[in-house]
Amino acid sequence: MQSIPGYTYGSPALGPSPLNHQDLELLKASLLFTDDDHAALRQAGEVLADQVEEILDVWYGFVAAHPHLVYYFGGPDGNPSPEYLAAVRKRFGQWILDTCQRPYDAQWLAYQHEIGLRHHRSKKNQTDGFGAAPQVPMRYIVAFIYPITVTLRPFLAKKGHPQEQVERMHQAWFKAVVLQALLWCYPYVKEGDF
Amino acid sequence: MQSIPGYTYGSPALGPSPLNHQDLELLKASLLFTDDDHAALRQAGEVLADQVEEILDVWYGFVAAHPHLVYYFGGPDGNPSPEYLAAVRKRFGQWILDTCQRPYDAQWLAYQHEIGLRHHRSKKNQTDGFGAAPQVPMRYIVAFIYPITVTLRPFLAKKGHPQEQVERMHQAWFKAVVLQALLWCYPYVKEGDF
Numbered sequence: 557m558q559s560i561p562g563y564t565y566g567s568p569a570l571g572p573s574p575l576n577h578q579d580l581e582l583l584k585a586s587l588l589f590t591d592d593d594h595a596a597l598r599q600a601g602e603v604l605a606d607q608v609e610e611i612l613d614v615w616y617g618f619v620a621a622h623p624h625l626v627y628y629f630g631g632p633d634g635n636p637s638p639e640y641l642a643a644v645r646k647r648f649g650q651w652i653l654d655t656c657q658r659p660y661d662a663q664w665l666a667y668q669h670e671i672g673l674r675h676h677r678s679k680k681n682q683t684d685g686f687g688a689a690p691q692v693p694m695r696y697i698v699a700f701i702y703p704i705t706v707t708l709r710p711f712l713a714k715k716g717h718p719q720e721q722v723e724r725m726h727q728a729w730f731k732a733v734v735l736q737a738l739l740w741c742y743p744y745v746k747e748g749d750f
Numbered sequence: 751m752q753s754i755p756g757y758t759y760g761s762p763a764l765g766p767s768p769l770n771h772q773d774l775e776l777l778k779a780s781l782l783f784t785d786d787d788h789a790a791l792r793q794a795g796e797v798l799a800d801q802v803e804e805i806l807d808v809w810y811g812f813v814a815a816h817p818h819l820v821y822y823f824g825g826p827d828g829n830p831s832p833e834y835l836a837a838v839r840k841r842f843g844q845w846i847l848d849t850c851q852r853p854y855d856a857q858w859l860a861y862q863h864e865i866g867l868r869h870h871r872s873k874k875n876q877t878d879g880f881g882a883a884p885q886v887p888m889r890y891i892v893a894f895i896y897p898i899t900v901t902l903r904p905f906l907a908k909k910g911h912p913q914e915q916v917e918r919m920h921q922a923w924f925k926a927v928v929l930q931a932l933l934w935c936y937p938y939v940k941e942g943d944f
Contacts, residue, residue, distance in 0.1 A: 579889075582818045586893040588900075624776045676943065694944055695773075698892060698932035699780040702925055706782075731896055738892035741935070749870065749938040750888055 560646045562683040565654065565667045573665035574742060574750075580665060583738070587731045594660070596721075596728035601656030603715050603725065604708075608649045614707050616645065625696070632687045640686040655732050665739070672740035679743075694744040701737050705730045754840045756877040759848065759861045767859035768936060768944075774859060777932070781925045788854070790915075790922035794906060795850030797919065801905045802843040808901050810839065819890070826881050834880040849926050859933070866934035873937075888938040895931050899924045 564570060575583075584590075604611065619625045629636040629644070651671075658664050673679035677691040708729055713722045742750050758764060769777075778784075798805065813819045823830040823838070845865075852858050867873035871885040902923055907916045936944050 583889060583893055585816055586819065586890055587896045622779055625780065691943070694935065694939055695777060695932050696780055698935065699777055699928060701895060702781045702928050706921065706924075727900065730900075734893060734896050738889050741888065741892065744939050744943040745888055746938060746940055749885070 560650055561643060563647050563650055564670065565650075565658075566663050570666045570670050572662065573669040573739075575665055575669075575739070577662070580660065583735060584660075587735055589728075589731045589735065592724070593728035593731055596724045597656045597732060599717075599721070600712060600725040600729060601653060603712055603717070604652060604656065607711050607714065608652055611652060611708065611711055612645055612649055615648070615704070616641070618703055618707070628689050628692050628696075630688060637686055637688075640684055640688060643684045643686075655729070655736065668736055668739040669742060671736075672743045675740060676743035694741055697737055697740050697744075701733055705733050754844055755837060757841050757844055758864065759844075759852075760857050764860045764864050766856065767863040767933075769859055769863075769933070771856070774854065777929060778854075781929055783922075783925045783929065786918070787922035787925055790918045791850045791926060793911075793915070794919040794923055795847060797906055797909050797911070798846060798850065798902075801908065802846055805846060805902065805905055806839055806843055809842070809898070810835070812897055812901070822883050822886050822890075824882060831880055831882075834878055834882060837878045837880075849923070849930065862930055862933040863936060865930075866937045869934060870937035888935055891931055891934050891938075895927055899927050 619629070626636055627634075629641050631637050631640070654664075654667075670679075674683055675692040675697060680691045681688055705726075709722070709726050712725045712729070713719075717725075813823070820830055821828075823835050825831050825834070848858075848861075864873075868877055869886040869891060874885045875882055899920075903916070903920050906919045906923070907913075911919075
């Protein structure tokens, strides 16, 4: 794996997640997330591995088409920065693979928390040293569950798997996206309310 | 429409939503939610109208199967209250219809905010005067996007509509659930972070 600037998965410098193993198990149960979903995600990882750039093209195209979203890639002058877009893009691509391939353990939880902090004002703009908006509002983190889920399906179907397997991979992806989006919300939420 | 205890949609006593029309439009754009989705939801409302009790059976069955979820229907003695379960159930059934039939306007936004407040400690347990847990944690509000979305599909398919129309209704439902779940999160979020 090439080194990706700002990608610190597994780094001992990361703080632990505020959630423990039991919290995660209860969330997975609430999402009907089972070992079958982990298996389906591993398969999805194989299907998606050589399509990451095309997926990112779709997602970046979606953001670019909405001024209120592209705004979050803009600097103090209001213009989106190609360097910043590119830096985020590399980590976003890796996130697709991590969602499929990583075990959902304490290290994974810690990195989900880090992703949340990086979108929240508590750690925004520290990774790339770029002066984008002071934070991504929580509403868009939850809203993105929809486009990030629905746009993935055609890519899962592209390798000729039976419809039923594509559906299983897609459902697992949907659950994984909801799970991560909600974990990213943690820094936004009032003490004790998460 | 029968009067449902505690159902105060459109009541002048409700506070306004903290979000305005423009906020809603930007959220809808982020969810790819268009007028076609409103039309698909109206159709879904016709399909679902006589299936509300069966849908609620599925959802209540899901909650009942998970002690960490049924907990939120329990009183101070830890036992779920049949009266409380029944009172919530009536409003939950009406929520299915409202999701499909109501215009998403200021009144609708105000009631979404009210629903959020009623799950949050700021207004929890005031509607029915039942001493359930002091609040539903935000994590489960977001997590529920998955089961509330996926379990609805078979009901949308039950009236013999072509697969493509069922899919359109289901996508609209998915968007509407994400939109509402995120609106319900407002009371949980730190000032300025929503």
